[in-house]
Amino acid sequence: MLVAGIRIHMALLAREELPVTPADAGARVTTRRTGSAPWFELRRDIPVWRYRLLALTGFVALLAFWAWLSHRDFVNPVFVPTPTSVWEAARDVLADDYLWSDLKTSAVRVTAGFLLAAAIGIPAGLAMGSFKVVEGLFQPLTEFVRYVPVPALIPILMVFFGIDELSKVMLIWVGTFFQLVLMVADETRRVPYELLQVSYTLGARRSEVIRRVLWPAAMPGIFDALRLCNGWAWTYLVVAELVAANEGLGYRVLKFSRFLQTPKIWVYLILLGVIGLGLDIVFRTVNRRLFRWAETVKR
Amino acid sequence: MKLELCDLSKTYHGQKSVVQALAPTSFRVDGGAFVTLLGPSGCGKSTALSLVAGLEEATGGEILLDGVKVTGPGAERGMVFQSYTLFPWLTVLENARFSTRLANNKKRREPGDGDAVDRAKSLLDLMGLGDFANAYPRDLSGGMKQRVAIARALVNRPKVLLMDEPFGALDAQTREEMQELMLKLHAHEGTTVLFVTHDVEEAIYLSTRVLVFSSRPGRLIRDFEVPFGASSERRPELKLSAEFTEWKRELFGLLHPGTASHEGRRALLDRLVTPSSEDRHPS
Numbered sequence: 328m329l330v331a332g333i334r335i336h337m338a339l340l341a342r343e344e345l346p347v348t349p350a351d352a353g354a355r356v357t358t359r360r361t362g363s364a365p366w367f368e369l370r371r372d373i374p375v376w377r378y379r380l381l382a383l384t385g386f387v388a389l390l391a392f393w394a395w396l397s398h399r400d401f402v403n404p405v406f407v408p409t410p411t412s413v414w415e416a417a418r419d420v421l422a423d424d425y426l427w428s429d430l431k432t433s434a435v436r437v438t439a440g441f442l443l444a445a446a447i448g449i450p451a452g453l454a455m456g457s458f459k460v461v462e463g464l465f466q467p468l469t470e471f472v473r474y475v476p477v478p479a480l481i482p483i484l485m486v487f488f489g490i491d492e493l494s495k496v497m498l499i500w501v502g503t504f505f506q507l508v509l510m511v512a513d514e515t516r517r518v519p520y521e522l523l524q525v526s527y528t529l530g531a532r533r534s535e536v537i538r539r540v541l542w543p544a545a546m547p548g549i550f551d552a553l554r555l556c557n558g559w560a561w562t563y564l565v566v567a568e569l570v571a572a573n574e575g576l577g578y579r580v581l582k583f584s585r586f587l588q589t590p591k592i593w594v595y596l597i598l599l600g601v602i603g604l605g606l607d608i609v610f611r612t613v614n615r616r617l618f619r620w621a622e623t624v625k626r
Numbered sequence: 627m628k629l630e631l632c633d634l635s636k637t638y639h640g641q642k643s644v645v646q647a648l649a650p651t652s653f654r655v656d657g658g659a660f661v662t663l664l665g666p667s668g669c670g671k672s673t674a675l676s677l678v679a680g681l682e683e684a685t686g687g688e689i690l691l692d693g694v695k696v697t698g699p700g701a702e703r704g705m706v707f708q709s710y711t712l713f714p715w716l717t718v719l720e721n722a723r724f725s726t727r728l729a730n731n732k733k734r735r736e737p738g739d740g741d742a743v744d745r746a747k748s749l750l751d752l753m754g755l756g757d758f759a760n761a762y763p764r765d766l767s768g769g770m771k772q773r774v775a776i777a778r779a780l781v782n783r784p785k786v787l788l789m790d791e792p793f794g795a796l797d798a799q800t801r802e803e804m805q806e807l808m809l810k811l812h813a814h815e816g817t818t819v820l821f822v823t824h825d826v827e828e829a830i831y832l833s834t835r836v837l838v839f840s841s842r843p844g845r846l847i848r849d850f851e852v853p854f855g856a857s858s859e860r861r862p863e864l865k866l867s868a869e870f871t872e873w874k875r876e877l878f879g880l881l882h883p884g885t886a887s888h889e890g891r892r893a894l895l896d897r898l899v900t901p902s903s904e905d906r907h908p909s
Contacts, residue, residue: 519709519711521707521709521711522711522713524679524681524699524705524707524711525705525707525711525775526724527680527681527698527699528679528680528681528699528700528701528703528704528705528779528788529701529704529724529725529728529731529778529779529782530700530701530725530728530730530731530782531725531728531730532728532729532730535728535729539724539727539728540713543713543715544713544714544715546715618715619762620714620715620716620762620763620764621714621715621764
């Protein structure tokens, strides 16, 4: 990609026409990256390897602080177990069968709720961002529902959907759907109006403008909204499982807590963090792959 | 091809004020002409163009294209905007041939029109973009983006090409290159062009006819035939000739009436320090 970029630049120079777009300016900075890059330049990129090293340093520092803290006299080892005891607990947990069934149950719940939210939220958000009539009808309503604390809905959801899987899936749906709709609508509205106008002057019908212009133009933003919503879906999963469940990651944390097995709680918490981080990286990578054309996406 | 504007007017009703952007205006554009609407910002020239494009509704009057009333936007009136409007997710070639994939245009196509991709490619070649067919807009400079936008508007052989300050965002040198390209294109394609600019030199150099507008309310004040021959005969040296300079002086005087007097100079200064795009898109 970089080589292709340089070739285009040389072709441009040969034509005595200098590129002036921000994307080109960014590409030019990239080619300079090999030398000793500055550390503290406002919003300037730093080399990838340095970025990764810093990320690693953050984790190591946190681990070191934890290890230091857990050996102090003023902390109760029940609340702050040592890294070693957590490591041992992790080996126990990994050997247990219930970890895998917990993971499976939780993953199914979160995926079902999230996909349901996306399947309804994306078309609804597109319609809301495209037509003022739909916006007027649904946006204030959505804003209202969004401010109702989701955990407070658990009793109602249990009345409606029982105590089985459905109520948990619905809690995740409620928690993510209303956020997602608003974000998709915003992304749709962010598509420059001139793109729609120019499509009309090229002969597009309204349905074609939606399908061929509005939708692809909004897609990178919508995809990023999905990434954020997936994070919230995991949060509401744990909320649902803490309240009423007999399986799943959240339920297990609650159970460990009853028996004061804090090292195991930490194992599950770290696991939840790792899952979140992993999904985030997957979303970002897919986003970069799918939307190479976007001016804001780095190559 | 014959484009007629009959008593066309546009008034914007704001919450507090009513602005007449375009006073009733009539003119006629014949096939193959390169007609420029010239005037200061706020003179209604861009409004007139959006009305012809069908992107806005006229308050009064009507527009006839070959005798048929214009009621909305369509591919027979292609448009190039001042802002960059390429579809960033499509390559240069896909952008250029965008209109050929649309249902309305597929219906309109005739057997003699040839292959859509070939047409797009030959237009890109004409615009000097043959090597960039597979590049994405993010890799193009501003001038190149506008060249693709022009090719895209022309692929479907519009009856009239509408251009709203298409080179307004470009630097002076690129602007001159684009003007040369425009002349070449007009000579080659023979498309009728309705061009909007506030640049006097650009107007005279490119057009076969210049319509001068004045502001508040926007109205047509003068109609000039430009005597510098066909597009294919015009060369950059023309801009240095005495006759060209005389034309510039005359049109400049029309745009800045009473420049010699104190008030006139004040008015000119006011106009120069106000951003030119300020009232191009009243909302």
